[in-house]
Amino acid sequence: MTERLVIIGNGMAPGRMLEHLLEIAPNRYQISIFNAEPRVNYDRIMLSPVLSGEKSYEEIVIHGDGWYVANGITLYKGHKVVEIDREAKTVTSEHGAVEPYDKLVIATGSVPFIIPVPGKDLPGVLSYRDLDDVNAMLIAAQSRQKAIVIGGGLLGLEAAAGLKERGMDVTVLHVMPTLMERQLDPAAGYLLQKAIEARGIKVVTRANTKRIVGETRVEGVELDDGTFIPATLVVMAVGIRPNAGLAQQAGLAVNRGIVTDDQMRTSDPDILSLGECAEVGGRVYGLVAPLYQMAKVAAATLAGSDGEQFVHVETPTKLKVTGIDLYSVGDFADGDDREEIVLRDASAGVYKRVILKEDRVIGTVLFGETADGPWFADLQKKQTDISEMRDTLIFGQSFQGGASADPLAAVAALADDAEICGCNGVCKGKIVSTITSKGLTSLDDVRAHTKASASCGTCTGLVEKLMTLTLGDSYNPAAVQPICGCTDLGHDDVRRLIKAKRLKTIPAVMQELEWKTSCGCAKCRPALNYYLVCDWPDEYADDYQSRFINERVHANIQKDGTYSVVPRMWGGMTSSQELRAIADVVDKFQIPAVKVTGGQRIDMLGIRKEDLPAVWADLGKAGFVSGQAYAKGLRTVKTCVGSDWCRFGTQDSTGLGIRIEKFMWGSWTPAKLKLAVSGCPRNCAEATCKDIGVICVDSGFEIHFAGAAGLDIKGTDVLGLVKTEDEALEVIVALTQMYREQARYLERIYKWAKRIGHDEIRRQVLDDVERRKAYFDRFVFSQKFAQVDPWSERVSGKDKHEFRPMANLSFQPAAE
Amino acid sequence: MNWFEIGTVEDIPARGARCVSTPQGKIGVFRTADNRIFAIDDHCPHKGGPLSQGIVHGASVTCPLHNWVFSLETGEAQGADEGSVRTIPVRVVDGRISIGLEPALMAAE
Ligand code: SRM
Ligand SMILES: Cc1cc2nc3c(=O)[nH]c(=O)nc-3n(C[C@H](O)[C@H](O)[C@H](O)COP(=O)(O)OP(=O)(O)OC[C@H]3O[C@@H](n4cnc5c(N)ncnc54)[C@H](O)[C@@H]3O)c2cc1C
Ligand code: SF4
Ligand code: FES
Numbered sequence: 001m002t003e004r005l006v007i008i009g010n011g012m013a014p015g016r017m018l019e020h021l022l023e024i025a026p027n028r029y030q031i032s033i034f035n036a037e038p039r040v041n042y043d044r045i046m047l048s049p050v051l052s053g054e055k056s057y058e059e060i061v062i063h064g065d066g067w068y069v070a071n072g073i074t075l076y077k078g079h080k081v082v083e084i085d086r087e088a089k090t091v092t093s094e095h096g097a098v099e100p101y102d103k104l105v106i107a108t109g110s111v112p113f114i115i116p117v118p119g120k121d122l123p124g125v126l127s128y129r130d131l132d133d134v135n136a137m138l139i140a141a142q143s144r145q146k147a148i149v150i151g152g153g154l155l156g157l158e159a160a161a162g163l164k165e166r167g168m169d170v171t172v173l174h175v176m177p178t179l180m181e182r183q184l185d186p187a188a189g190y191l192l193q194k195a196i197e198a199r200g201i202k203v204v205t206r207a208n209t210k211r212i213v214g215e216t217r218v219e220g221v222e223l224d225d226g227t228f229i230p231a232t233l234v235v236m237a238v239g240i241r242p243n244a245g246l247a248q249q250a251g252l253a254v255n256r257g258i259v260t261d262d263q264m265r266t267s268d269p270d271i272l273s274l275g276e277c278a279e280v281g282g283r284v285y286g287l288v289a290p291l292y293q294m295a296k297v298a299a300a301t302l303a304g305s306d307g308e309q310f311v312h313v314e315t316p317t318k319l320k321v322t323g324i325d326l327y328s329v330g331d332f333a334d335g336d337d338r339e340e341i342v343l344r345d346a347s348a349g350v351y352k353r354v355i356l357k358e359d360r361v362i363g364t365v366l367f368g369e370t371a372d373g374p375w376f377a378d379l380q381k382k383q384t385d386i387s388e389m390r391d392t393l394i395f396g397q398s399f400q401g402g403a404s405a406d407p408l409a410a411v412a413a414l415a416d417d418a419e420i421c422g423c424n425g426v427c428k429g430k431i432v433s434t435i436t437s438k439g440l441t442s443l444d445d446v447r448a449h450t451k452a453s454a455s456c457g458t459c460t461g462l463v464e465k466l467m468t469l470t471l472g473d474s475y476n477p478a479a480v481q482p483i484c485g486c487t488d489l490g491h492d493d494v495r496r497l498i499k500a501k502r503l504k505t506i507p508a509v510m511q512e513l514e515w516k517t518s519c520g521c522a523k524c525r526p527a528l529n530y531y532l533v534c535d536w537p538d539e540y541a542d543d544y545q546s547r548f549i550n551e552r553v554h555a556n557i558q559k560d561g562t563y564s565v566v567p568r569m570w571g572g573m574t575s576s577q578e579l580r581a582i583a584d585v586v587d588k589f590q591i592p593a594v595k596v597t598g599g600q601r602i603d604m605l606g607i608r609k610e611d612l613p614a615v616w617a618d619l620g621k622a623g624f625v626s627g628q629a630y631a632k633g634l635r636t637v638k639t640c641v642g643s644d645w646c647r648f649g650t651q652d653s654t655g656l657g658i659r660i661e662k663f664m665w666g667s668w669t670p671a672k673l674k675l676a677v678s679g680c681p682r683n684c685a686e687a688t689c690k691d692i693g694v695i696c697v698d699s700g701f702e703i704h705f706a707g708a709a710g711l712d713i714k715g716t717d718v719l720g721l722v723k724t725e726d727e728a729l730e731v732i733v734a735l736t737q738m739y740r741e742q743a744r745y746l747e748r749i750y751k752w753a754k755r756i757g758h759d760e761i762r763r764q765v766l767d768d769v770e771r772r773k774a775y776f777d778r779f780v781f782s783q784k785f786a787q788v789d790p791w792s793e794r795v796s797g798k799d800k801h802e803f804r805p806m807a808n809l810s811f812q813p814a815a816e
Numbered sequence: 817m818n819w820f821e822i823g824t825v826e827d828i829p830a831r832g833a834r835c836v837s838t839p840q841g842k843i844g845v846f847r848t849a850d851n852r853i854f855a856i857d858d859h860c861p862h863k864g865g866p867l868s869q870g871i872v873h874g875a876s877v878t879c880p881l882h883n884w885v886f887s888l889e890t891g892e893a894q895g896a897d898e899g900s901v902r903t904i905p906v907r908v909v910d911g912r913i914s915i916g917l918e919p920a921l922m923a924a925e
Contacts, residue, residue, distance in 0.1 A: 522878035
């Protein structure tokens, strides 16, 4: 009979344990999991990228719902276990679910420590542990007001960077004199503080929180010395405590955490514990690498094999704040029996310190330049005698043994058992042998098969170098992605060369840039056509054969080969006369479906291609033009009712939206372009997830950009505040033109902006007034050629061949 | 085989296509950049996309619905996709295009 395995907690440690267990003893247990969080197992490490907007929750899920189903595992989501009955061998959840067990695993993780000061329970005070905390922070961040993070450790700084990225004004309060003092020495702590401050985050050290101030919700923090700092959000990230209460109640041995032996068994042989709640060898852990080791050991214990034992290994610390490189491992306190070697490069902001004891490395702190981290850690782990290379040790691996300073050579020189991925404990040999034996060619494959670089991602560079070493020239991640198989050039080079060589036709581009195919393919031709339309608006003859069918016939092809037609409704406004005209067209052409779109206008679906010109003719008589719902071009400008009608409206958002749409319609852009104007921060037009959005406020117009709400979801960033409608229009148009001139084909604004930097864009279209004007003028010039309604053109006969069969063969039964 | 005249080379844009209605269904007639003419069923074996509306490149066309690429010469799907589409014989005399259809099939109408 299969035994029953019950797991309390569905975090990263038990998730990994199950992967091992299902591999080594697939059918041994019937498994149930209780999780206090109402969700599946996700990568908690990646909450910071979710907070900053670099990733979505969906991207950090480790085991989706389907995984549990496929493996026959029952997952109780949102069920906190409140009792373990060791006599009856059952557990009970707070909702009354009871499960009997033969083996029980307790993996309840940690709870954030809350400093016991007055006001700690006020609304607006959060901790930083799970997705709910992140969601609460994201909601708070929408106000773009002031936030305080208490705690200048790893979590606190990641939270601060994320909130700043989301537009909040952030202050970090840290009780010690330097940041991350548990992982960094004071010199590195100082450099870190400078790097954090350089992103516009305030840091107050030696800050002792006295109380959190507020009546009904948080209003600020008061320090010991009487200072008051206002804030609408306070995040406490001062440390964690193993979550061992439940085990204690059940009478298990608990010290700092739940005490286990080196096979992860608690004082009750049928109960195991692992993860942050467990204490093994007298230590508790707070980083995933050792927890994953516990997972492997626990799986072996559950499978009944005795071999695996947990051994302590130092885990390096890295900070996941984009642009800050920091690495520390081991012991770095000063002491008489220790020596240290330090390297500083002030101009580059680099600091390196290696701590030695009896010619062995015992600790490493690296700031600004961390590539040698794993090498130092490896020397430490292996207890290598470094006396021979002491003089050059600090310069890193590439200086040793006459090796060149080539980073690839450094990776090549690593021993097979050198650890590459700290999170998952994957060593070089494993990665190389898996690449070879499984024939892997992409980073994603390597992640899937070895787990290397699949957690926090800081080792991605190393993994890529290993791939280059193993696969040779066939793998070169740094190489520019060519547009397609027809060329070796990437989009950026092609755009640059089109301008530099003044190439003005597709054949000229293909000839001069040595295309490898005779006339390109469905990937490069539309891209080239766009680049030429954009760069030579007056001279280039648009090549319709290089446009996707929708743009060629100015309607959207549907799955059955019919088309849909979406006329413009400027700013979402319409009239009885317009609606009547649409109703008549629908009746006359027996259009099977009429739908209100997500873009505030009306879609008529299921129209035969042959009927399109006639449909457009009728719509045109009522004043409609194409809504370009098919175009890599301006789509919609959504608006709300604004000051015309709404009691909260601060400006004429409808009017501004219509003005923008009338100014910009017809323009072609690298990918589709959607705008919205909301009359106040309530944001009913959803302007803060658009490519470009405007939030009207009393003092003017807040211009937003780089949002996304399709395949990715991302709130916008504020570009800046302008006072008048005219200025708003000018900035929006300039931004659009900059995007038109620089982005890669099919790249939405948010992706382009991420690549070139939000500040750079701000500098060019907001701060630099002359440049803004130049962009604006170039857009206006190109509109002279673009603002031609494609529907009326075709009604008057253009491209007739598109809408008629070439011939109609209705032949008679064979002419025999 | 019966030959049917359907029009002239000039009726089709270079790197473009037109379609011809027949009782056996639609046929796509393609003209490449170097003025060769091909005809294939206007029906993608994947999910029935109208191939005559795709982008024509070399002697291939990319289906407008999900981007499968077909050789106009052989009708075979290119790359990783598997499938093929019927090719129809074409004759061009003095710029006038004819396509050849099987009488048996025609008679079945
Ligand atoms: C009709 C409409 C759905 C509706 O019934 O409401 C629609 C329909 C289609 N959308 Fe959409 N999208 C529609 C609003 C949206 C919105 C909402 C909005 O605009 O406020 C979004 C999210 C915002 C955004 O643009 O990201 C949206 C995100 C997408 C995406 C994802 C784009 C991305 O970069 O993430 C695609 C796929 C693509 O473009 O590659 C897509 C693609 C499509 C296509 C073109 C799929 C296709 O290739 O055939 C659909 C065409 C149907 C047709 O023939 O009309 N549609 N689509 C909406 C037309 C709005 C309009 O009036 O023009
Ligand atoms: C923002 C953030 C960033 C981090 N970054 C890194 C990093 O870069 N590198 C690194 O190595 N580590 C990092 N960590 C730490 C790492 O995420 C944790 O060490 C790891 O997730 C702990 O795994 P666990 O399985 O022990 O516990 P958890 O993942 O915390 O899971 C415990 C689960 O048990 C549930 N639970 C608790 N009590 C009960 C109960 N009674 N009944 C049912 N369910 C219960 C909880 O709801 C929780 O879902 C980070 C942590 C956070 C919060
Ligand atoms: S979400 Fe958009 S793309 Fe997807 S089915 Fe609906 S209309 Fe089509
Ligand atoms: S229908 Fe042609 S590719 Fe799908």
